[in-house]
Amino acid sequence: MFKKQLSLFSGLLIVLIVAFTGCKSKFEKLKASNDNARKYKEAIRYYNKKDYGKALELFEILVPRYRGQEQAEDLYYYYAYTNYKMRDYTSARYHFKTFADTYPSSTRSEECRFMAAYCYYLDSPIFSLDQENTSKAIEALQLFINLYPKSDRVAEASKLIQNLRDKLEDKSYANSKLYLTIGDYQAAVISFNNTLRDYPDTKYAEEIEYLIVKAQYLFANNSYETKQEERYTSAIEFADEFIEKFAQSKYIKTVQDYKKDSEAGIVHAKNWMTQATLNMKAAKKAAEKDSVNSQSTPPSVKDKNPELVN
Template identity: 60%
Template sequence: MFKNKRIVQTLAILMLAVVGFSGCKSKFEKLRASNDTGRKYQEAIRYYNEGKFSKALVLFDDLVQRYRGRPEAEDLNYYFAYTNFQLKDYTTARYQFQSFAEMYPGSQRAEECRYMAAYCYYLESPVYSLDQSNTLKAIEALQLFINIYPESERAEEAANLIDNLRAKLERKSYENSKIYLDIGDYLAAVIAFDNSLRDYPDTKYAEELEYYKIEAQYLYALNSSERRQEERFNDAIEFADEFVDDYPESEHLEDALKYKADAEKGIVRVQQTLAEWSVLQQEAEERQQRREEKAKTEEIIEETPVSPQG
């Protein structure tokens, strides 16, 4: 009896909770479905200020359509863009910020919204190991902002963001170049290191790139045919000399000099090998020439008629 009473009480409490929850939900849904735009506007702002961005977004989405062309539309579009931003929907937020700047170019908020559109691109830039299309778009958008508002307080911040993005591109270029060295495609590695240095002449990885270029060129020469090694070892020596001049205090200095010394030894070795081959080839040609001369002599003898004995 007592047990059944407890079950009934529990069920009643659960039903009251469900009813209460449903009542709250239906209150918002009724507001959403209503045509009371004034109240919707007030509630949307309240939800936004309270951090209830999902509810605010639903109302703003409806209101920006209803208030299009009216004075209130500027505020609504501004809040709408920021609501998407707060919900981390940076793609939609970027579009809304850009749209605001284009719809209200004379607004005091136009500069802010153009900056925020570029900043959304910045936030969408992935880690260096992934595709960097958004990184390039972010740099372009931030640079455009600086060009349009060179005196803005945000221009310096935009420049700092560009530096961060370029550092990411430099890191990607550096790591991608090293992959060729790691997999043993040494010529591709040399080309990639050169390209990275050309694309980012002020990169902080310049010393590493110059050093790895020596290593890649040396290994490229070492794995080449003997007839091409001298030329390629000389390139490695040239790279090493340039590295020593540019980075006399480098921690890689000893290794760079070792690659140079090994390349010089490689040149001596290959010159000796080629000289020996030349001698062997000459001897082989002389033997072949003697065989050919002998064959001709025998052929002449065979063709000479024998005089009949008297």
């Protein structure tokens, strides 16, 4: 009984393998044939069946063969979308843009211009990675809006641009915090201020202005005494700005403490400078005294030993 079942299973497996091999051979024969019309028809059929892999193989063969012919526009449109369906957004955006550039009068030109920009959007990585594609996506979407200001897709394009700008804002904020974390306080102050300049409506505004006070205070506190007065003064100015803008902030007490410590730091720096000046004057006076002593004429050997005089 077992041998009979095994034999039946083996026979079924062989039939399936033969059938699969036959289908594969049929497709390979189609690819190798010169029947472009049939390839075109089968490529569309595979696309509609969502068998995008086989559709793409056929479209790649057909595109150069139909260049300049009446069917070329439809073919290239499907070709671009097949790459998109395969999630090859780099290739898809290239082909969508090429379609829009090649067929500017086509009823599909607007759609393909939008899709090229949208593929950039889909290729935009998380904010912690390099944001080159994010910037290019914003440029492409803005170009679409400029070219088709009355398009129904303008609202969607604007929303996508805002999403991308939010990502760049997150990137800028994270980079600024990183400077603070690694102890590069001056760079942190500059970077935080750049974030506020580039994103004036940022959701991080309150926290960023608090961190500017903190970073500037730490920058002053870790400086040589000769630089501290100026840098503590900047910390106080940042603190006053924060207190004026965010009187009810959860950071207000900490900011007030940074201001008080900065004021004390200025007093300490001034005292240090005064003492350093006094020490410098004393050192200079001592050096002058030593210089006078060193210039006195020493007694000659003959003065010490009169008997040596002839």
